[in-house]
Amino acid sequence: MNPELRFTDVVAEASRPQKRKDDIRNFEYSYRAEITSIYPLTDKETLYRIQIVDPEERRRFSFVPGQFIMLEMPGIDEAPFSISSSPSIRGEVELCIRSVGNLTDFLPRVRRGTHVGIRGPFGTGFPMQQMHGQNVLLIAGGLGLVPLRSPIAYVLENRSHFRDVNIVYGTKSPAQLLFTYQYEMWRKDDINMDIIVEKADPSWKGPVGLITDPLKDILSGRDAEFYYNTYAIVCGPPVMFKFVCNMLNEFHIPMQKMFVSLERRMHCGMGKCCRCNVGSTYTCLTGPVFDYWTVMNLKEAI
Amino acid sequence: MAESRTRTYLGVPMYRPRVAFFEFSSCEGCQLQILNNESTLLDFLSLVEVVNFREAMTEQSEDYEIAFVEGSITRDDEIKRLKRIRKNAKTLVAMGSCACFGGVNQLKNRFRNPAGVKREVYGAHPVDSGPVRAVEDVVGVDLRIYGCPVSKDEVEKMVLHIAIGKSIVVPKYPVCMECKRNENICLFEFGEPCLGPVTRAGCDSWCPSNRAGCWGCRGPAEDVNLRQMIRIMEEHGFSEETITDRLECFGGFLSLMKPERGKGG
Amino acid sequence: MIFRVFEKEELRQLFDILSDHNRVVGPVEAGRDRNGRPVYAFSDVREFNDIRLNHTVTKLPAKRYFLPFKEDLATFTIEKDNWHKSIAYNIERPFVLFGLHPCDINALNKLDKVLLHSVYPMPYYAAKRKNMFIIGLDCVPQPYCFCRSMGADTALHGFDMFITDLGSRYFVEILTDTAYNFLRHIRTEEPGEEDHILYMKVVAERNEKFTAHVDTTDLAKILDMEFQSDVWKYWGDRCLACGTCANVCPTCYCYGVEETVEINLKGARKTKMLYSCNVIDFAEVAGGHNFRPERHTRLKYRYYHKHRGFVEAFEESLCVGCGRCGESCLADITVPEVIASVRGSGGNE
Amino acid sequence: MKKTCTVNIRPLTRVEGHGNIRIKIKNGKLQEAEWSVVETPRFFEAILRGKKWDNAPWITGRICGICSIGHTLASIRAVENAFGIVPDEQTRKLRLLLKHMETLQSHTLHLCFLVMPDFMNTGSVFPLIKSHGDVVLRAAKIKKLANDVCDCIGGRRLHPTRTVVGGFTMLPEKRQLHEFSERLKEITEDLMILSDLIREFTLPDFERETEFVSLKGENDYPFIGGDLVSSDGVHMKEQDYKKMTNEYIVKGSTSKWCRLSRGSFAVGALARLNNNFDFLNPAAREVAASFDLKPVNHNPFMNNIAQLVECVHVVKESVSLIDELLDSEFGEPRQEVRPRKGVGIAAVEVPRGILYHCYRFDDKGNITKCDCVIPTGQNHANIQHDLEALAEEYAAKGKDDRELELLAAMLVRAYDPCISCSVH
Numbered sequence A: 001m002n003p004e005l006r007f008t009d010v011v012a013e014a015s016r017p018q019k020r021k022d023d024i025r026n027f028e029y030s031y032r033a034e035i036t037s038i039y040p041l042t043d044k045e046t047l048y049r050i051q052i053v054d055p056e057e058r059r060r061f062s063f064v065p066g067q068f069i070m071l072e073m074p075g076i077d078e079a080p081f082s083i084s085s086s087p088s089i090r091g092e093v094e095l096c097i098r099s100v101g102n103l104t105d106f107l108p109r110v111r112r113g114t115h116v117g118i119r120g121p122f123g124t125g126f127p128m129q130q131m132h133g134q135n136v137l138l139i140a141g142g143l144g145l146v147p148l149r150s151p152i153a154y155v156l157e158n159r160s161h162f163r164d165v166n167i168v169y170g171t172k173s174p175a176q177l178l179f180t181y182q183y184e185m186w187r188k189d190d191i192n193m194d195i196i197v198e199k200a201d202p203s204w205k206g207p208v209g210l211i212t213d214p215l216k217d218i219l220s221g222r223d224a225e226f227y228y229n230t231y232a233i234v235c236g237p238p239v240m241f242k243f244v245c246n247m248l249n250e251f252h253i254p255m256q257k258m259f260v261s262l263e264r265r266m267h268c269g270m271g272k273c274c275r276c277n278v279g280s281t282y283t284c285l286t287g288p289v290f291d292y293w294t295v296m297n298l299k300e301a302i
Numbered sequence B: 001m002a003e004s005r006t007r008t009y010l011g012v013p014m015y016r017p018r019v020a021f022f023e024f025s026s027c028e029g030c031q032l033q034i035l036n037n038e039s040t041l042l043d044f045l046s047l048v049e050v051v052n053f054r055e056a057m058t059e060q061s062e063d064y065e066i067a068f069v070e071g072s073i074t075r076d077d078e079i080k081r082l083k084r085i086r087k088n089a090k091t092l093v094a095m096g097s098c099a100c101f102g103g104v105n106q107l108k109n110r111f112r113n114p115a116g117v118k119r120e121v122y123g124a125h126p127v128d129s130g131p132v133r134a135v136e137d138v139v140g141v142d143l144r145i146y147g148c149p150v151s152k153d154e155v156e157k158m159v160l161h162i163a164i165g166k167s168i169v170v171p172k173y174p175v176c177m178e179c180k181r182n183e184n185i186c187l188f189e190f191g192e193p194c195l196g197p198v199t200r201a202g203c204d205s206w207c208p209s210n211r212a213g214c215w216g217c218r219g220p221a222e223d224v225n226l227r228q229m230i231r232i233m234e235e236h237g238f239s240e241e242t243i244t245d246r247l248e249c250f251g252g253f254l255s256l257m258k259p260e261r262g263k264g265g
Numbered sequence C: 001m002i003f004r005v006f007e008k009e010e011l012r013q014l015f016d017i018l019s020d021h022n023r024v025v026g027p028v029e030a031g032r033d034r035n036g037r038p039v040y041a042f043s044d045v046r047e048f049n050d051i052r053l054n055h056t057v058t059k060l061p062a063k064r065y066f067l068p069f070k071e072d073l074a075t076f077t078i079e080k081d082n083w084h085k086s087i088a089y090n091i092e093r094p095f096v097l098f099g100l101h102p103c104d105i106n107a108l109n110k111l112d113k114v115l116l117h118s119v120y121p122m123p124y125y126a127a128k129r130k131n132m133f134i135i136g137l138d139c140v141p142q143p144y145c146f147c148r149s150m151g152a153d154t155a156l157h158g159f160d161m162f163i164t165d166l167g168s169r170y171f172v173e174i175l176t177d178t179a180y181n182f183l184r185h186i187r188t189e190e191p192g193e194e195d196h197i198l199y200m201k202v203v204a205e206r207n208e209k210f211t212a213h214v215d216t217t218d219l220a221k222i223l224d225m226e227f228q229s230d231v232w233k234y235w236g237d238r239c240l241a242c243g244t245c246a247n248v249c250p251t252c253y254c255y256g257v258e259e260t261v262e263i264n265l266k267g268a269r270k271t272k273m274l275y276s277c278n279v280i281d282f283a284e285v286a287g288g289h290n291f292r293p294e295r296h297t298r299l300k301y302r303y304y305h306k307h308r309g310f311v312e313a314f315e316e317s318l319c320v321g322c323g324r325c326g327e328s329c330l331a332d333i334t335v336p337e338v339i340a341s342v343r344g345s346g347g348n349e
Numbered sequence D: 001m002k003k004t005c006t007v008n009i010r011p012l013t014r015v016e017g018h019g020n021i022r023i024k025i026k027n028g029k030l031q032e033a034e035w036s037v038v039e040t041p042r043f044f045e046a047i048l049r050g051k052k053w054d055n056a057p058w059i060t061g062r063i064c065g066i067c068s069i070g071h072t073l074a075s076i077r078a079v080e081n082a083f084g085i086v087p088d089e090q091t092r093k094l095r096l097l098l099k100h101m102e103t104l105q106s107h108t109l110h111l112c113f114l115v116m117p118d119f120m121n122t123g124s125v126f127p128l129i130k131s132h133g134d135v136v137l138r139a140a141k142i143k144k145l146a147n148d149v150c151d152c153i154g155g156r157r158l159h160p161t162r163t164v165v166g167g168f169t170m171l172p173e174k175r176q177l178h179e180f181s182e183r184l185k186e187i188t189e190d191l192m193i194l195s196d197l198i199r200e201f202t203l204p205d206f207e208r209e210t211e212f213v214s215l216k217g218e219n220d221y222p223f224i225g226g227d228l229v230s231s232d233g234v235h236m237k238e239q240d241y242k243k244m245t246n247e248y249i250v251k252g253s254t255s256k257w258c259r260l261s262r263g264s265f266a267v268g269a270l271a272r273l274n275n276n277f278d279f280l281n282p283a284a285r286e287v288a289a290s291f292d293l294k295p296v297n298h299n300p301f302m303n304n305i306a307q308l309v310e311c312v313h314v315v316k317e318s319v320s321l322i323d324e325l326l327d328s329e330f331g332e333p334r335q336e337v338r339p340r341k342g343v344g345i346a347a348v349e350v351p352r353g354i355l356y357h358c359y360r361f362d363d364k365g366n367i368t369k370c371d372c373v374i375p376t377g378q379n380h381a382n383i384q385h386d387l388e389a390l391a392e393e394y395a396a397k398g399k400d401d402r403e404l405e406l407l408a409a410m411l412v413r414a415y416d417p418c419i420s421c422s423v424h
């Protein structure tokens, strides 16, 4: 009798590692999740609340602000989206999605109650705990408010741990402002919020200009101590954070305390498909949140 | 049909468009490819309502949303017909190389003397025929299905995507990608010319997989390096004539070739 | 490691034993090229005589048995408005890879680093890797081989057994008990002193045959410094952006994912396709922005990933020096030339 | 009784290409009956001028989408004849098998998808999917098999890729041939069930004596190359095709017309069958007998039945061809091609009748002159004469517009015209 090779079932024979990231079973595993609410924010952006169906899984699912998930609509597409809700709510995420392509055009047409698959959370987050006791600058341009909403929620829930908190938000036009209904609530919690648009419309009464304008006002005339003890989170299109970070730099906010979130094409979220590489760094593993010093050292980052 | 109105994909209502097929100067092979789809024809037909398909049905209607147009345009009456179709259709799809680039038919444009071309075939007898044009040279085109003939999978995919509301994408990269995916050995190894490196993929490298070099029926891929392609062909010992034969065969590369070889030359 | 020697005809016997109950894949002649030289490819083999033990390099690497060019990651059944996802790792039974050269074994070892031993191990790869019985085979360096420069000319692990031709007999290194047990079915001997001498001689002779070299000293750093070099434009002008180099590369593993719905709407699938960073839309995002719109930026990225990024992450480069990409590149862009030009550069080539 | 009627069909549907029918009857007298071809010309013969020989099969295959395999094979044969290449046994068999499968797929398409609706009072096959699902599925099954074989041997069901001068770029695997053989045996039953159904249709009872032209069988029912023959007793060599076709130009038509011994002649399945009945295999002859189809039959509507008979014939023949191929060792797929100066002519029986390609080459193998004579082009005059006779007959009887319109359409459709092909 000549010998036959034995089949190895890699999954069955794998040991259960401590970390989710090391478990071979997790590669393609997606949580079944239900779209529990769909709320149009503008004509292009919609807010989805998505809840994991299985109660046990729901309990286990947690994330930190800045992380993203992969959302899958079977047969349509799977794509990365930043989590835009509070990290203290387990097993549930809010995503604010702009319609720009295949999946994102399809999603606004689905009904409440539809099931989707989600994988993750993936990537690095903003180091919120490190920021305790410090001033925080939260700066968003356009869709950048979406990933910023999660650290904002954290700050609100832990307001006493932070000193000065400033939100600076700019968009092209007033019609593009997201989450308008929440500004008042944020401001109530002793948070200063500046909003500026590049082009006003008849209804707009606020300031018009670039996001760096209110930022300059906030930063000017403070003492060195303030700058040194300030953390900044910058989310938005690459051109914007280039200017913003330059300004922060001029005011000597430490580069290691400035955080940005990079966006690249992604197909896996797990450091395998290589589509998100900047230079040769995986945005999905080492990022999407990077401190500014690291970004400066990445080729082709901005 | 009531049933069609309630059809959904993952809860999203589907759209069952009224489609029409039209042909101009061509071999009608692209239409035939659709009928050739025996195993999925019924599923295909359930996604659309065919209201015009001269090759297969007698009924005709002017009320349609999507017009699939096959063939190149050579005569004034064709231009008139095409313009009417454009007016009626919400979406006009240029189907096949003839519609997209003029196809093999545009080869006659390479003669500087159109009267001589006519004489060659019809003698002194007068025939009405102008230079061969692609559909988009006459009216606006919304979507293109490349290929001579079109691949039935692509047509089906397009219709399916329209029905469920998924975007329609064609590969931007060249045929070589698919050729390698199909684990072929490159035809240049065997001393055969091939336009795979500059031709838009999507045919699943049909010809190279059958050991025949690509003739570029799907037209250029995006950001192609034609100069380098020509140099490679020359280095492999292929005559200028062979290179030109391939590049001009279906008309897709004309705009990238030397100006004196351009359309209507 | 355990070593053995055996008479040449025993190899046929070993093949027959292996192929009796197992699928065997090995290098075969797939045709003759335009110069009459054989073209090799990995393929299923039923007869020992079909295997080309003296093959130079296969056009495509054995990568596709581990990372298929196209593979379903998941399939869905769709019922009404609901769906069910099923996952399969796409290998049913183990098989034998008969005759892998050291560079190709090293390529698998490199892939292991990112696909098995890094975060998020990939079960699709693992299932295949763990179910492949690999018989390594020594080789004769070809003019385009620079594996020695890349430190990939000998394989220390990643196979089950490795065979070296000593002229009259075969010398075999045994790495796994499976291999050991198989070898019990043929006649082998403990190698003697003269076998060891012969082995050394064979290896030394082989090492002299390398003609292509790549200077890798400080390469990661030099690449970093030459990021803006015009040399890249020179190569970018030649590149066809056809993706062939990545597809024939035994270590390139980038991919894209595409979902499709079946025309009867009863199913859907999520398919992974190996991609290439040289093709136009590799880094393009929705809305049309492309992070690497020019050919030279993409070509450069391929070199950065292989010779810098991977080095940073795993202390070694993602290239084994098999020379396939250069041989297959219709534009004659070869690694030794590109790297030499970058090292020597400051301006144009 | 209606004495005046007009029929104006533009364009005729369920045929390949654009053609119009116009009939005018006034006071029981036929005033006008016209079959006109308005398809736009594409000038293939001019296009090829100056092109290298290897362009010919690739480009001329695009003359017609339905019989692209036939055109490709005719083109290849013409080039091979010019260069003195004789295909080996293996190539000949594979080409014939490919040819058979094109015939099977084309005839099935015509019979079941284009003609059948006329007999079932619908405008297309689409409603039949619901009402006669079984028939449609069987037809689709036959067509699929034929197309699958074409994909495998020719490389593609339409505009084949493996067929080249000198042979094939690539050969099928024997495993595939084996599978096809099994499937071919299976569909014989489907064909029989289709025949039973078709036997229930009443074909119009109309006859007009004419001449039938086809290849002349030597030992077999002919398909690729050989002598030319007519039912009026003309017998010629392949090279003399011009004398067999005598093309001429008619006003108002973009297709040329042909004639031989009489004012017109017919080509196609009925012509082949009328001239070569004895070479049909027994199963096919049996089907012919069940329809009372014997040579020489002068009812043009019987062309439909002749197609059905040919389907049975090619299926049976293909099974034996595959057996022979399976029993032999495959050799090299293609021979070397050495171009030389000369003229090459080929006659091939494609589904719609006899097709001729003729090229003249210079010493570099470039085409200096090209001529293609298409079956439908040869049929146009005959269609016209049939149409006149049919209208005449009905003018006397005095039928209504609708009925005459349908009948006229059915008549032209029976020829399975390939109009864009005839205006190449």
Ligand SMILES: Cc1cc2nc3c(=O)[nH]c(=O)nc-3n(C[C@H](O)[C@H](O)[C@H](O)COP(=O)(O)OP(=O)(O)OC[C@H]3O[C@@H](n4cnc5c(N)ncnc54)[C@H](O)[C@@H]3O)c2cc1C
Binding pocket: A068, A077, A078, A079, A080, A081, A082, A083, A095, A096, A097, A098, A099, A100, A101, A102, A103, A104, A105, A146, A147, A262, A263, A264, A265, A266, A267, A288, B167, C284, C285, C286, C287
């Ligand atoms: C870390 C991260 C967080 C993001 N957060 C958000 C968010 O909160 N809200 C939001 O609206 N958008 C977000 N995006 C962008 C979002 O992923 C794209 O808009 C989305 O992929 C487009 O998919 P599509 O199928 O609609 O478009 P298509 O163009 O059809 O995309 C096809 C595929 O390409 C890839 N792709 C295309 N564009 C992008 C892109 N910009 N980023 C990554 N992959 C891409 C995806 O894999 C996608 O499946 C984020 C992207 C990243 C990388």
Ligand code: SF4
Binding pocket: B175, B176, B177, B179, B180, B184, B185, B186, B187, B188, B194, B195, B196, B197, B205, B208, B213, B214, C244
């Ligand atoms: S055969 Fe053609 S398509 Fe395939 S790799 Fe070679 S050049 Fe590219």
Ligand code: SF4
Binding pocket: B147, B148, B175, B199, B200, B203, B204, B205, B206, B207, B208, B213, B214, B215, B216, B217, B218, B219
């Ligand atoms: S390989 Fe080339 S010629 Fe063939 S189908 Fe594809 S694009 Fe057309």
Ligand code: SF4
Binding pocket: C238, C239, C240, C241, C242, C243, C244, C245, C246, C278, C299, C325, C328, C329, C330, C331, C332, C333
């Ligand atoms: S380097 Fe060569 S093989 Fe790679 S993409 Fe460029 S041309 Fe193609």
